[in-house]
Amino acid sequence: MQYDQTMDAKDTFMRTALFRDLGGESLARLAEGSRRLEVARGEHLFLEGDEGRDIFVLAEGGIRLYKLAEDGQETTVKLVEPFEAFAEIAFFDDGRYPVSAVATKYSVVQAVSGTAFQALLGDRVFRGEFISTLIGRIRYLSQRIHYLTAYDVEQRFFRFLYEQCGASDTCKLEIPKKEIAAAIGTVPETLSRLILRLRERGDIEWKGSRIRVRDGLWEEQGYPRGGGAE
Incomplete structure (x- = not known):
């Protein structure tokens, strides 16, 4: 052809x-x-x-x-x-x-x-x-x-996770971190500092492509269980 x-x-x-x-x-x-x-x-x-x-x-x-x-x-x-x-x-x-x-x-x-x-x-x-x-x-x-302007970088990060995986305890993201940074309107360096801070607080665990979210965090962020991505 x-x-x-x-x-x-x-x-x-x-x-x-x-x-x-x-x-x-x-x-x-x-x-x-x-x-x-x-x-x-x-x-x-x-x-x-x-x-x-x-x-x-x-x-x-x-x-x-x-x-x-x-x-x-x-x-x-x-x-x-x-x-x-x-x-x-x-x-x-x-x-x-x-x-x-x-x-x-x-x-x-x-x-x-x-x-x-x-x-x-x-x-x-x-x-x-x-x-x-x-x-x-x-x-x-x-x-x-x-x-x-309405959301800070941490709020945008969790909003992004919610859109990708819903209010799940575990989220699998096969996306380079530089692309995640671009999606939430920041730079990779700022995203890296945010991830370090969230890890130190015990809010997330990030291993490979899997992110585990602390129990109760979605409710604290104001996201209903079962919502978000299919």
């Missing part, structure tokens, strides 16, 4: 939050205007300050977005997961990438050129669908800001 790159790209865009609410015709046009890039581990897609020529969607692998301080220290801004769009801000800001992007492993991305994207925005149907998607994303970000 011959490999159909356009269909593969369309499937990737359909699974990406920024584009998945577009209609079938708009998705097809987006896929036709994209190209597939393979990126080796450690290879950069772009550097901070480069001209923003493309919008990217990660189809496979992992991409780290970071900023470089004057002293040469790198600060990770985001770890991009498969089916996430990134670098789109360059088209709505000053036209330059505000961060650098490097592959953390072998990765495949779909790149949509700025020229192709601008042409698509000239189409009334595509423009209307895309604006609707952006409004939905703004609504999500507003909810995310509320989540980050």
Whole structure:
């Protein structure tokens, strides 16, 4: 069977939050205007300050977005997961990438050129669908800001556990700690300090991928037994 790159790209865009609410015709046009890039581990897609020529969607692998301080220290801004769009801000800001992007492993991305994207925005149907998607994303970000400001990191950690495993005494998380940190809106170093503090208090035991929660803790946190994940 011959490999159909356009269909593969369309499937990737359909699974990406920024584009998945577009209609079938708009998705097809987006896929036709994209190209597939393979990126080796450690290879950069772009550097901070480069001209923003493309919008990217990660189809496979992992991409780290970071900023470089004057002293040469790198600060990770985001770890991009498969089916996430990134670098789109360059088209709505000053036209330059505000961060650098490097592959953390072998990765495949779909790149949509700025020229192709601008042409698509000239189409009334595509423009209307895309604006609707952006409004939905703004609504999500507003909810995310509320989540980050209304709960401290410990509350967000237990909320995350509850969403994953419910009010269970034992939770199995086969997720890297850096991803857990990103999910609760913090950095791995802060998560490590939190875990140490919770262990010292006797609130949790963490061995391998299994977390055991102290008896009575869920009730103290205000979570009902039997709720949360299935």
